Amino acid sequence: MAAPPGSPQPLRRDAELNRQRLIAAAQEVFRERGLSATLDDVARHAGVGVATAYRRFANKDELIDALFNDMIDRAVDVVAEAAANPDAWQGLTSSLEKVCELQAFDRGLREVMLGTDRKPQRQAQVAQRLKPPVDLLVARAKEQGALRPDAEPWDLPMIQLMVAAVNDQSGHPELWRRYLWLILDGLRTQPGTARLPAVPLDPEMLHP
Numbered sequence: 001m002a003a004p005p006g007s008p009q010p011l012r013r014d015a016e017l018n019r020q021r022l023i024a025a026a027q028e029v030f031r032e033r034g035l036s037a038t039l040d041d042v043a044r045h046a047g048v049g050v051a052t053a054y055r056r057f058a059n060k061d062e063l064i065d066a067l068f069n070d071m072i073d074r075a076v077d078v079v080a081e082a083a084a085n086p087d088a089w090q091g092l093t094s095s096l097e098k099v100c101e102l103q104a105f106d107r108g109l110r111e112v113m114l115g116t117d118r119k120p121q122r123q124a125q126v127a128q129r130l131k132p133p134v135d136l137l138v139a140r141a142k143e144q145g146a147l148r149p150d151a152e153p154w155d156l157p158m159i160q161l162m163v164a165a166v167n168d169q170s171g172h173p174e175l176w177r178r179y180l181w182l183i184l185d186g187l188r189t190q191p192g193t194a195r196l197p198a199v200p201l202d203p204e205m206l207h208p
Contacts, residue, residue, distance in 0.1 A: 026042045040053070
């Protein structure tokens with residue numbers, strides 16, 4: 001059956017595989033090097049020709065857009081899984097930890113979200129996709145009596161920013177977990193009931 005006039009033509013299987021290979025490579029390259037890496041760098045890492053990369057993405061910005069959309073899809077899956085958990089508090093905390101874990105080890109993700117000139121548009125896209133399920137998750141956690149009644153859904157992205165700052169400023173790859181759980185404990189209706197994760201820490205690793 002022919003596609004309706006004006007609709008985008010689906011990519012051939014090999015072209016789609018190359019596109020997915022480039023997105024996966026971009027995630028790895030940007031994770032380590034940030035957005036200073038070039039489309040040529042990504043093509044080499046993906047094992048495809050530079051010409052092939054430019055057939056799939058006209059420039060690095062198009063690749064970043066595709067990577068960003070892939071990131072949103074993954075975040076939506078995490079929140080959807082959390083929303084299906086009968087224990088809303090467990091769902092809320094586990095989803096936040098998964099997103100923070102991804103953020104802590106992914107320099108590219110942080111730069112895509114916070115360090116580009118398209119930050120307002122990207123924030124709007126995130127809100128459009130994630131706000132409804134997050135609002136529901138927060139409401140359920142309040143109804144079940146686990147989340148303090150004055151907590152707001154927009155507290156969660158602020159927590160993510162604070163956790164990212166711990167990772168960036170401390171240089172310690174696991175320290176963020178302790179402070180995430182310290183913050184989460186403050187969101188409970190009965191704080192002090194959860195034990196904070198112990199993180200072996202050499203104070204000399206910290207820097208101002």
